[in-house]
Amino acid sequence: MNNKFFKFEVIHKSNKSRARVGKIHTPHGTIDTPNFVAVGTNGVIKALDSKTIEEIGVQLIFCNTYHLILQPGSELIKSAGGIHKFMNRQTPIITDSGGFQVFSLMYGGVHDELKSRGTKKHNNSILKITEDGVTFRSYRDGAKILLTPESSIQAQKSIGADIIVSFDELPPYHTSMQDLKKSLARTHRWEKRSLDEHKSNHGQQAIYAVIHGGLDQDMRKESCQYLSGLDFDGYGIGGSLGKTKEQMFELLKYLMPQLPENKPNHLLGIGDLNSINEIIPQGIDTFDCSHPTKAARHGLLFTKTGGMRVFKSGNSQKLGPIEDCCKCFTCKHYTLAYLHHLFRAHELTAYSLATIHNLHFLVRLMNDYREKILNDQI
Amino acid sequence: MNNKFFKFEVIHKSNKSRARVGKIHTPHGTIDTPNFVAVGTNGVIKALDSKTIEEIGVQLIFCNTYHLILQPGSELIKSAGGIHKFMNRQTPIITDSGGFQVFSLMYGGVHDELKSRGTKKHNNSILKITEDGVTFRSYRDGAKILLTPESSIQAQKSIGADIIVSFDELPPYHTSMQDLKKSLARTHRWEKRSLDEHKSNHGQQAIYAVIHGGLDQDMRKESCQYLSGLDFDGYGIGGSLGKTKEQMFELLKYLMPQLPENKPNHLLGIGDLNSINEIIPQGIDTFDCSHPTKAARHGLLFTKTGGMRVFKSGNSQKLGPIEDCCKCFTCKHYTLAYLHHLFRAHELTAYSLATIHNLHFLVRLMNDYREKILNDQI
Numbered sequence: 001m002n003n004k005f006f007k008f009e010v011i012h013k014s015n016k017s018r019a020r021v022g023k024i025h026t027p028h029g030t031i032d033t034p035n036f037v038a039v040g041t042n043g044v045i046k047a048l049d050s051k052t053i054e055e056i057g058v059q060l061i062f063c064n065t066y067h068l069i070l071q072p073g074s075e076l077i078k079s080a081g082g083i084h085k086f087m088n089r090q091t092p093i094i095t096d097s098g099g100f101q102v103f104s105l106m107y108g109g110v111h112d113e114l115k116s117r118g119t120k121k122h123n124n125s126i127l128k129i130t131e132d133g134v135t136f137r138s139y140r141d142g143a144k145i146l147l148t149p150e151s152s153i154q155a156q157k158s159i160g161a162d163i164i165v166s167f168d169e170l171p172p173y174h175t176s177m178q179d180l181k182k183s184l185a186r187t188h189r190w191e192k193r194s195l196d197e198h199k200s201n202h203g204q205q206a207i208y209a210v211i212h213g214g215l216d217q218d219m220r221k222e223s224c225q226y227l228s229g230l231d232f233d234g235y236g237i238g239g240s241l242g243k244t245k246e247q248m249f250e251l252l253k254y255l256m257p258q259l260p261e262n263k264p265n266h267l268l269g270i271g272d273l274n275s276i277n278e279i280i281p282q283g284i285d286t287f288d289c290s291h292p293t294k295a296a297r298h299g300l301l302f303t304k305t306g307g308m309r310v311f312k313s314g315n316s317q318k319l320g321p322i323e324d325c326c327k328c329f330t331c332k333h334y335t336l337a338y339l340h341h342l343f344r345a346h347e348l349t350a351y352s353l354a355t356i357h358n359l360h361f362l363v364r365l366m367n368d369y370r371e372k373i374l375n376d377q378i
Numbered sequence: 379m380n381n382k383f384f385k386f387e388v389i390h391k392s393n394k395s396r397a398r399v400g401k402i403h404t405p406h407g408t409i410d411t412p413n414f415v416a417v418g419t420n421g422v423i424k425a426l427d428s429k430t431i432e433e434i435g436v437q438l439i440f441c442n443t444y445h446l447i448l449q450p451g452s453e454l455i456k457s458a459g460g461i462h463k464f465m466n467r468q469t470p471i472i473t474d475s476g477g478f479q480v481f482s483l484m485y486g487g488v489h490d491e492l493k494s495r496g497t498k499k500h501n502n503s504i505l506k507i508t509e510d511g512v513t514f515r516s517y518r519d520g521a522k523i524l525l526t527p528e529s530s531i532q533a534q535k536s537i538g539a540d541i542i543v544s545f546d547e548l549p550p551y552h553t554s555m556q557d558l559k560k561s562l563a564r565t566h567r568w569e570k571r572s573l574d575e576h577k578s579n580h581g582q583q584a585i586y587a588v589i590h591g592g593l594d595q596d597m598r599k600e601s602c603q604y605l606s607g608l609d610f611d612g613y614g615i616g617g618s619l620g621k622t623k624e625q626m627f628e629l630l631k632y633l634m635p636q637l638p639e640n641k642p643n644h645l646l647g648i649g650d651l652n653s654i655n656e657i658i659p660q661g662i663d664t665f666d667c668s669h670p671t672k673a674a675r676h677g678l679l680f681t682k683t684g685g686m687r688v689f690k691s692g693n694s695q696k697l698g699p700i701e702d703c704c705k706c707f708t709c710k711h712y713t714l715a716y717l718h719h720l721f722r723a724h725e726l727t728a729y730s731l732a733t734i735h736n737l738h739f740l741v742r743l744m745n746d747y748r749e750k751i752l753n754d755q756i
Contacts (some may be wrong), residue, residue, distance in 0.1 A: 042719070042720070042723040042725055043716075043719065044720055044723075044725050044727045045727075046725060046726055046727070047726040047727060047730075048727060049711070049712070049727050049730065049731060050711070051707075051711060067723075071719065071722060071723060072694060072715065072718075072719040072722075076694070076695065076715065076719075079695075079697065080697050080713065080715060080716075086713075086715075086716055087716060088711045088712055088716075316450060316454070317454065317457075319457065319458050329429075333427070333428070333429060333466045334427070334466055335458065335464075337450065337454065337458060337464075338421075338458075338464055338465060338466075340450075341420070341421065341449065341450040341454075342420070342422055344449060344450075345420040345422075345445075345449060347420055347422050347424060348424055348425040348726055348729055348730070349422045349423075349424070349425060349426060349427050351726055352425075352427065352726070352730065353427060
């Protein structure tokens with residue numbers, strides 16, 4: 001498939017690691033890679049508006065199809081002229097397939113499922129999983145909804161992000177090898193159906209596959225081989241990445257060399273500060289994570305020396321910015337003492353100002369990573 | 379007292395009513411009157427930052443001394459260089475004396491007290507009222523705090539607003555004529571002490587008196603006479619203004635002609651849309667009210683035809699601005715359908731965008747009122 005609206009350029013490969021600097025060109029502009037993708041589940045980055053997000057320089061945001069189809073509905077977004085116009089964002093957006101959230105509902109989230117060691121009772125919001133797709137109940141009005149590869153892609157077409165993601169099955173972490181194999185085969189069939197649906201009404205969108213196979217190296221290899229044989233525009237890395245960061249890093253070490261180098265990849269749902277430092281040298285191009293914005297709202301401010309709690313002793317008296325070197329709107333205009341005061345008073349403004357700072361921190365951090373890769377320092 | 383840092387100019391008196399257009403000049407710029415004063419209790423307008431407030435054109439904001447002395451403390455604000463620097467606002471600020479909130483605590487708020495018809499049990503956070511002042515417990519840490527005319531003024535000096543307000547006693551609405559008289563006499567003694575304290579360390583601040591006397595015309599007259607005989611820079615209108623708007627309008631009709639015309643007045647805590655239309659022709663120069671910002675956070679959007687609930691049927695599909703004629707940041711960049719979606723999803727961004735709209739509405743409304751007065755249409 002020759003997608004003239006989407007192009008990935010590799011600018012430089014480090015001679016020290018698999019890290020690379022690239023550019024993803026989309027109908028709404030360019031994403032410099034490697035890059036952090038901010039999470040805007042409901043078509044908004046929490047506590048900020050689209051203009052502010054663009055001023056900070058966040059080049060790509062991740063919206064969740066599951067949430068958007070339940071509210072306001074993909075048809076409304078379509079009639080608004082697509083998600084860019086709906087949320088008034090001029091720059092790139094990616095949506096997921098909705099599958100992750102639907103299956104997370106069943107397992108109560110990956111984290112809970114891990115903690116439960118497989119004993120967790122399944123949530124009854126998923127009514128049925130068949131070869132066709134997944135039937136679940138809307139948390140909003142109890143309506144039955146059938147999400148299939150085709151309906152997910154159609155919804156993502158209505159939403160109209162620059163990059164969409166094929167519909168996959170998310171097996172629980174605690175599953176037998178046999179079930180994992182069955183799930184992988186189904187995921188591959190679903191992804192092929194997603195691609196076919198996408199091709200039937202191509203538009204200007206690009207579509208990413210999602211590599212599965214859990215922690216099993218053979219299955220991950222099989223997934224890379226099968227999906228890279230289809231003409232997806234890029235590759236998400238999904239499914240279980242292990243219980244610990246070390247397992248994830250090991251898995252990526254094995255998996256990354258098997259992905260086509262001429263296409264962009266995206267690590268789904270990972271992006272805490274500790275992980276970033278490990279995944280960049282593995283060659284990850286983009287990754288999304290709600291941690292920086294969620295941490296901000298909980299008063300964890302990112303600094304060069306790590307996360308700093310806004311309530312840390314002494315901060316109430318600190319009449320300077322969060323960090324002297326920071327050039328973000330918050331640090332240019334407000335002191336840490338003021339931010340401390342706003343947090344303590346539960347003022348909503350606190351959450352906005354802290355989010356601006358953390359997102360700006362990530363934008364600067366990713367810029368630094370790209371510089372280092374260009375200089376073969378990583 | 380000749381205050382070279384504070385000047386009030388009357389630009390035009392309507393020939394149709396007592397309405398007047400003026401300018402209050404302060405060390406941080408000019409306030410066009412009549413004008414609405416936005417409430418920023420904790421040194422912040424809820425859900426917005428100071429830069430945004432200045433862009434909207436809100437010329438004066440009202441901060442609460444009671445809240446600020448409890449947190450972050452007036453000394454911290456002083457060491458930050460004053461409230462303007464602390465909250466990074468370049469334009470005028472007024473603080474109250476803290477008295478209103480302390481007494482409201484005792485009566486559980488004016489509204490509650492009215493509803494209780496005098497039967498409401500008093501809150502035990504006020505420990506003692508003497509000629510010296512009021513001792514109360516901090517809601518933050520339970521510490522005993524003595525607020526006197528002198529300590530209120532000292533705190534307001536540390537906070538450093540352009541306009542400060544003298545310390546008064548707020549009698550409950552349900553009080554005997556005898557008690558009201560006693561309270562008025564004490565308020566006058568406290569206000570005189572406030573003025574003396576202010577004069578001992580004048581600085582660049584202006585000080586307003588607060589006219590009391592409840593609904594009793596004789597006492598209101600006495601209060602106007604006594605306080606206008608002292609060299610205050612302006613006059614707040616406080617105390618009980620009645621149970622109904624009609625009582626308040628009647629009271630103002632009687633009271634306003636007794637205030638010196640060459641000084642600005644301020645109606646304390648009133649500013650709903652219905653009242654504004656009645657108080658402007660009475661000659662009110664400024665008034666503060668938390669309603670426009672609170673209404674915004676509750677999804678009540680101001681329009682030319684009155685308040686509109688964001689959840690009103692049809693709004694979820696309205697792909698245009700809140701009002702076509704509105705030039706606010708929110709209406710320029712976002713649709714009502716998007717705002718509806720954000721409110722429904724409980725996104726914090728909703729509260730910011732709605733607040734911007736309502737404050738901009740008030741700024742425009744007050745501009746329109748001034749135009750009309752200049753043309754003798756009011």
